[in-house]
Amino acid sequence: MELTEPNPYTRNLIIISLLFIFYNWLDLSPPELTTFNILFNKFEIGNKDPLSVIPWIFYFWFLFRFIQESQNNSIDVYKARVTKLPIPKRLEYKLRSLADEHYKDIGKGELIEEKNITEESAADAKIEIHYLNARESLLPRLYYSATYQSNNNGRREGKFFIAKINFKDGIPLLLAATLKYAYKENCVATELVPYFLAYTAFLSGMEIVLFK
Missing domain, CATH: 3.10.450 (Nuclear Transport Factor 2; Chain: A,)
Incomplete structure (x- = not known):
């Protein structure tokens, strides 16, 4: 059985976001090696300054394409169903x-x-x-x-x-409906989770830029 994803950029955005998050949480640092291999050819990095920019380029590209390819407006779906x-x-x-x-x-x-x-x-x-x-x-x-x-x-x-x-009656009803929606609807995993991870990754990336 062939598995298809509603948005092909979901996986890319999740991976790059997790890399940002784990890089910050684990307090990682770039390796000292300045060489890498591509198709059995050895290359040496002469200028390491762009290395801090390249991940951001991938991040914003995947986020941009994810938004473009997104089939549902998650907020509208949530409002309509919850x-x-x-x-x-x-x-x-x-x-x-x-x-x-x-x-x-x-x-x-x-x-x-x-x-x-x-x-x-x-x-x-x-x-x-x-x-x-x-x-x-x-x-x-x-x-x-x-x-x-x-x-x-x-x-x-x-x-x-x-x-x-009143607030006492309204909030429990809304929370219960939200949890039911999150459990049953596939768009939570395909739409909301990638946005949440992308937002967390952006905060992690900014923390690296500003404080490390």
């Missing part, structure tokens, strides 16, 4: 109460103004919670709807609302 969360059973009653309170304080007035309905119709609206979404904010927000019986066509009409949830 930030839209189902309603947890253990929080269903609490979130339903939150939706009722939000509608009473804010949503009902918006519904009356936008749909031009009576106070009575708005008060009898049916509240339904749908999902949590953290795409536009750090913490997930509750999306719920309020529907009422229309006098024009006899069908139910309504409006979606967004209610903020």
Whole structure:
């Protein structure tokens, strides 16, 4: 079976990044030898100054080509698959109460103004919670709807609302979804890990340049 990688430059970027990281962590130094062999020909290095620049050239080239060849925008994939969360059973009653309170304080007035309905119709609206979404904010927000019986066509009409949830409930939900995403999705290994290693390698390389 032939194995193919979504991005052929993933391996190159990971290898060069690990070389930078281990070179710094292990406190390595260049060998004193100034000769090397290529195809049975012996060459002598007359100017060793470019040796500190050549790894950076490879690093930035592999990083540039990796970004070019990247098929998915990792941040967009994460937002699309993680930030839209189902309603947890253990929080269903609490979130339903939150939706009722939000509608009473804010949503009902918006519904009356936008749909031009009576106070009575708005008060009898049916509240339904749908999902949590953290795409536009750090913490997930509750999306719920309020529907009422229309006098024009006899069908139910309504409006979606967004209610903020507290930090205590929001962060555990987001962390749990992130861990589930990291465990199941292949793009974490092919997209996020190379970026993380490249970032760590850059910091390691800068430490070598500035402090060694």
